[in-house]
Amino acid sequence: MTDAAQISAGEGRKISPRARRGGLKAGESRFGLLLLLPAVAAFCLVVLKPFIEALALSFYRFTIEMSEPRWTGLDNYRRILTDELMLGSFVTTAIFVSAATFFSIALGLAWAILLNQPFRGRDTLRGLSLLPWVMPAVVASFLWGWIFNSRYGLLNAAALELGMIDFPVAWLSTSAGAMTAVVVTKVWLSIPLFMSFFLAGLASMDREQLEAARVDGAGNFRVIKDHILPHLRPVMLVTVVLGMIGNLQHFDTIWALTGGGPVRATSVLSVEVYRRAFEQWDLGMAATLGVLWLFTIMPPAYFYLRQLMKGAE
Amino acid sequence: MSHYRKIAMGCAAALAIGSATHAIAQDVEFMTWTYAESSGEAMIQGMIDSFEGGSVEPQGYAWGEMTRNALLRARTNSLPDVMQVQARLLPTVANIEQMVDLNTVFDREMLEAMFAPGFLAYGEVDGRQMALPWIGGTIGMVANENVLETAGISEIPTTVEEFREALVLIRDTIPNSVPYGLATTNNNSIVLDYLIWVWTHGGDVIVDGEPMVNSAESIAALQFMVDLVAERLAAPEIDRPDARRLFGQEAMGFYFDAPSARRFAIEFSGDEDYAQYVQPMMTPVMAEGDEPVSIQWGHVIAMLNSENADAESAAAQFMLHLLSDDQLLPYTANGGTIPSTASGQADEGFQSDEYRAAWAANSGTPRRNTIASLSNGALVADIIGEEVQAAILGQKSAEEAANDMQARLIEAMANAE
Numbered sequence: 001m002t003d004a005a006q007i008s009a010g011e012g013r014k015i016s017p018r019a020r021r022g023g024l025k026a027g028e029s030r031f032g033l034l035l036l037l038p039a040v041a042a043f044c045l046v047v048l049k050p051f052i053e054a055l056a057l058s059f060y061r062f063t064i065e066m067s068e069p070r071w072t073g074l075d076n077y078r079r080i081l082t083d084e085l086m087l088g089s090f091v092t093t094a095i096f097v098s099a100a101t102f103f104s105i106a107l108g109l110a111w112a113i114l115l116n117q118p119f120r121g122r123d124t125l126r127g128l129s130l131l132p133w134v135m136p137a138v139v140a141s142f143l144w145g146w147i148f149n150s151r152y153g154l155l156n157a158a159a160l161e162l163g164m165i166d167f168p169v170a171w172l173s174t175s176a177g178a179m180t181a182v183v184v185t186k187v188w189l190s191i192p193l194f195m196s197f198f199l200a201g202l203a204s205m206d207r208e209q210l211e212a213a214r215v216d217g218a219g220n221f222r223v224i225k226d227h228i229l230p231h232l233r234p235v236m237l238v239t240v241v242l243g244m245i246g247n248l249q250h251f252d253t254i255w256a257l258t259g260g261g262p263v264r265a266t267s268v269l270s271v272e273v274y275r276r277a278f279e280q281w282d283l284g285m286a287a288t289l290g291v292l293w294l295f296t297i298m299p300p301a302y303f304y305l306r307q308l309m310k311g312a313e
Numbered sequence: 314m315s316h317y318r319k320i321a322m323g324c325a326a327a328l329a330i331g332s333a334t335h336a337i338a339q340d341v342e343f344m345t346w347t348y349a350e351s352s353g354e355a356m357i358q359g360m361i362d363s364f365e366g367g368s369v370e371p372q373g374y375a376w377g378e379m380t381r382n383a384l385l386r387a388r389t390n391s392l393p394d395v396m397q398v399q400a401r402l403l404p405t406v407a408n409i410e411q412m413v414d415l416n417t418v419f420d421r422e423m424l425e426a427m428f429a430p431g432f433l434a435y436g437e438v439d440g441r442q443m444a445l446p447w448i449g450g451t452i453g454m455v456a457n458e459n460v461l462e463t464a465g466i467s468e469i470p471t472t473v474e475e476f477r478e479a480l481v482l483i484r485d486t487i488p489n490s491v492p493y494g495l496a497t498t499n500n501n502s503i504v505l506d507y508l509i510w511v512w513t514h515g516g517d518v519i520v521d522g523e524p525m526v527n528s529a530e531s532i533a534a535l536q537f538m539v540d541l542v543a544e545r546l547a548a549p550e551i552d553r554p555d556a557r558r559l560f561g562q563e564a565m566g567f568y569f570d571a572p573s574a575r576r577f578a579i580e581f582s583g584d585e586d587y588a589q590y591v592q593p594m595m596t597p598v599m600a601e602g603d604e605p606v607s608i609q610w611g612h613v614i615a616m617l618n619s620e621n622a623d624a625e626s627a628a629a630q631f632m633l634h635l636l637s638d639d640q641l642l643p644y645t646a647n648g649g650t651i652p653s654t655a656s657g658q659a660d661e662g663f664q665s666d667e668y669r670a671a672w673a674a675n676s677g678t679p680r681r682n683t684i685a686s687l688s689n690g691a692l693v694a695d696i697i698g699e700e701v702q703a704a705i706l707g708q709k710s711a712e713e714a715a716n717d718m719q720a721r722l723i724e725a726m727a728n729a730e
């Protein structure tokens with residue numbers, strides 16, 4: 001065993017037996033940096049430059065009929081922060097993110113616990129459970145759109161057949177109905193992903209611990225509350241943050257299902273940015289909204305990265 | 314092989330692929346939504362195949378994506394040479410710097426002789442000829458005669474009162490029907506129906522550049538639309554495509570559409586002979602003697618990129634090819650639309666087409682879509698659509714919605730450039 005393979009100072013962690021004292025040679029360092037260069041260039045070109053441009057544009061008025069953007073300082077921010085309808089988009093986003101994240105995690109966890117039990121056909125069911133995840137989001141939106149459709153929808157057909165309603169109900173034409181529909185669709189798409197996270201977490205759980213709890217007389221609720229949930233806490237933390245980030249960024253199913261309506265009932269920030277940029281062609285305002293949207297994503301993203309770094313240490 | 318040599322070879326391969334892609338460019342790139350529709354693809358392909366002035370690459374986009382893609386392509390300097398444009402959206406598209414003023418390409422006198430009176434204006438923006446008119450017509454009302462017969466309606470309604478009575482008959486006779494396909498979703502569709510009903514009630518949306526949507530007439534029009542939905546004579550969640558489908562499936566009696574309504578009725582009924590039941594009609598009026606209204610409608614073709622700005626260029630020749638009688642007459646006959654050219658309208662086949670003649674006769678007084686020509690027309694359409702929807706869905710009274718609409722429009726127009 002080489003010296004380098006010895007216990008590293010202070011923390012008791014082993015380092016690679018191939019590691020060289022004194023680090024890389026200068027030539028190797030340069031080549032390492034060279035290999036990094038395409039990724040850095042791509043990041044600068046695809047992420048950093050557009051972001052800086054959008055940030056700069058947020059201080060300008062720039063609509064389609066203008067040949068050049070005009071400096072307006074913080075006026076776009078003032079207009080957004082004093083516009084009740086715009087502020088309503090932040091509230092709508094909060095409702096969507098909270099509901100979609102909560103139900104995705106609750107149902108994903110329930111499904112994972114169910115699929116963690118030994119029973120015949122479990123593997124097949126696990127495989128089938130991934131179907132919504134592999135389905136393109138827009139296809140899923142149209143599928144759910146047809147279920148909720150007032151004229152041809154499955155929901156109305158069933159309700160009419162059972163005598164629960166006298167006339168077809170336009171589910172997507174009420175604020176609550178439209179929000180429910182977009183949340184249901186997003187949850188349906190997200191369950192497989194969260195289920196996979198939780199299944200991986202459950203795989204490392206000590207079965208004997210659960211059996212001992214059962215012997216001590218713990219029921220299902222106590223087992224979940226006192227044993228499964230504490231065990232899954234790190235996974236839960238990451239899934240909540242990931243879920244929030246994903247739902248804050250979410251656009252496609254909402255746009256395909258309701259277009260942000262009726263009126264503005266499902267007009268979350270992503271939809272609002274799209275409408276400003278590509279329907280109303282108010283690029284300055286769209287950039288401003290985009291910057292504010294980014295600030296809403298930053299806290300959970302920071303929290304997620306911190307958890308990742310902690311895990312890596 | 315050194316690391317540096319590998320990188321150099323990778324770059325060379327990427328360059329080679331880029332060059333090869335560039336080498337297969339066509340003489341004319343034609344951006345069109347009709348090509349993306351199953352009912353129009355063969356017609357456009359036929360027009361392209363018969364063009365002898367060069368090779369043409371059709372670039373099909375969905376109708377709703379055309380303007381967006383044109384503006385995005387303008388930013389990356391990858392615009393096509395020729396582009397199909399919805400006439401009412403031309404003021405927006407004309408903001409693209411690479412659009413060619415066709416007065417600099419074609420002789421003005423030749424253009425004036427070529428097109429039927431009034432049609433050349435479809436392609437004008439601020440005194441410049443930004444496009445040539447291709448097909449025209451109006452957004453007007455159509456009735457399904459089969460549905461009317463089933464409901465026991467013997468005559469096409471001419472007044473709003475008769476229209477409402479006919480709708481009640483359809484509702485009570487045909488289960489789960491939507492008697493009238495009032496557009497209640499998609500702001501761009503809602504605006505068209507709203508404009509027509511406001512005009513019909515004697516009001517207007519914009520007067521001398523100022524919004525007038527909370528006048529007594531405009532509120533009455535909005536209340537009329539609200540009542541139709543409340544009484545199940547119209548339905549929420551209806552956009553133009555839904556109306557076309559329900560109309561062809563005999564679950565709808567009336568709706569507003571372009572002359573291409575006939576083509577959609579055939580497609581959705583699955584019956585090649587269904588055209589006989591599609592009856593163009595005048596928009597019902599408040600009182601006998603009032604002038605029925607409709608909205609000007611049409612498709613135009615625009616030229617992009619200054620290198621095409623020559624009457625002998627392949628792009629210019631392709632535009633003229635699309636407008637030649639040989640191409641235009643079958644195209645308009647198939648779509649049930651009106652050719653823009655004087656020779657096309659003088660054609661015997663066109664003049665003997667009962668449907669198109671009836672459409673023209675029932676257009677009443679077509680008016681220009683005043684919303685579309687505003688510089689911030691998309692924002693104005695969104696405001697109108699949202700407030701109309703709020704009233705229709707019962708979130709606000711018609712008066713509240715009209716007042717909110719007025720306040721929002723005043724602010725939007727004050728902020729316009």
